[in-house]
Amino acid sequence: DADVTQTPRNRITKTGKRIMLECSQTKGHDRMYWYRQDPGLGLRLIYYSFDVKDINKGEISDGYSVSRQAQAKFSLSLESAIPNQTALYFCATEIYNTQYFGPGTRLTVL
Amino acid sequence: DQQVKQNSPSLSVQEGRISILNCDYTNSMFDYFLWYKKYPAEGPTFLISISSIKDKNEDGRFTVFLNKSAKHLSLHIVPSQPGDSAVYFCAASAGDYKLSFGAGTTVTVRA
Numbered sequence: 001d002a003d004v005t006q007t008p009r010n011r012i013t014k015t016g017k018r019i020m021l022e023c024s025q026t027k028g029h030d031r032m033y034w035y036r037q038d039p040g041l042g043l044r045l046i047y048y049s050f051d052v053k054d055i056n057k058g059e060i061s062d063g064y065s066v067s068r069q070a071q072a073k074f075s076l077s078l079e080s081a082i083p084n085q086t087a088l089y090f091c092a093t094e095i096y097n098t099q100y101f102g103p104g105t106r107l108t109v110l
Numbered sequence: 111d112q113q114v115k116q117n118s119p120s121l122s123v124q125e126g127r128i129s130i131l132n133c134d135y136t137n138s139m140f141d142y143f144l145w146y147k148k149y150p151a152e153g154p155t156f157l158i159s160i161s162s163i164k165d166k167n168e169d170g171r172f173t174v175f176l177n178k179s180a181k182h183l184s185l186h187i188v189p190s191q192p193g194d195s196a197v198y199f200c201a202a203s204a205g206d207y208k209l210s211f212g213a214g215t216t217v218t219v220r221a
Contacts, residue, residue, distance in 0.1 A: 004153070031207055040119075042112075042199060042211040043154070050207065058208075090153055097142050097203055101153030 003027045004102035006091050012108045013081050021076045021105050023091030031094040032074040034058075034066060036087040037104075043090065049074055081109040113137045114202050116212035124220050129187040131215050133200030136181065140202040144209070145174060145185050148197045157198070158185070190219045 004025045013019050030051045035043040045058030047066040055066060067075045078085055086109045092099040115134045123129045141162040146154035160167040160174045167174050173186045187194055200212040
């Protein structure tokens, strides 16, 4: 079983819709992260959480929000999706300076 | 402003030869560097790392070299194998548990 799972794996939605991407981990790590990947730009940090009570904005947090429901769960929400949020989204956990990634969610906003 | 740059978007190499991937950074506070490998439809997986107190780290066929004065690191894969065909990301940390990533280099190993 995968240590970091993401649901859904693929999602197509329309402009203005609210959408939630979910991430679960069985690694027992406190630190969790959300990234988006765009062609030619690598991975950019959206939000990160160092424990259940600690949430921080990354470099591109506008238009996104997160919820850390438990140590094992970290969700990313798009309150009102727009087409330039079409991207590949990755969740990751971290320990000892090394991050471990989920398989990604491909989101398309029409 | 990207603090980690991989200026070669792609690299093609013959099986058995050496692959050399390059990465430059601008933030002098970076003290830990990592390489990740990514296959299509999968998340990045950790490959190898190096601390700023070292200038070389080896793990099997993979070696990472760090030149702090030039703010440059490189990944050598010897010998290259077909399974090495993937996207490779360079990443750096300033000790704050966050990573800055380069844009990636797509490696294709030809038979």
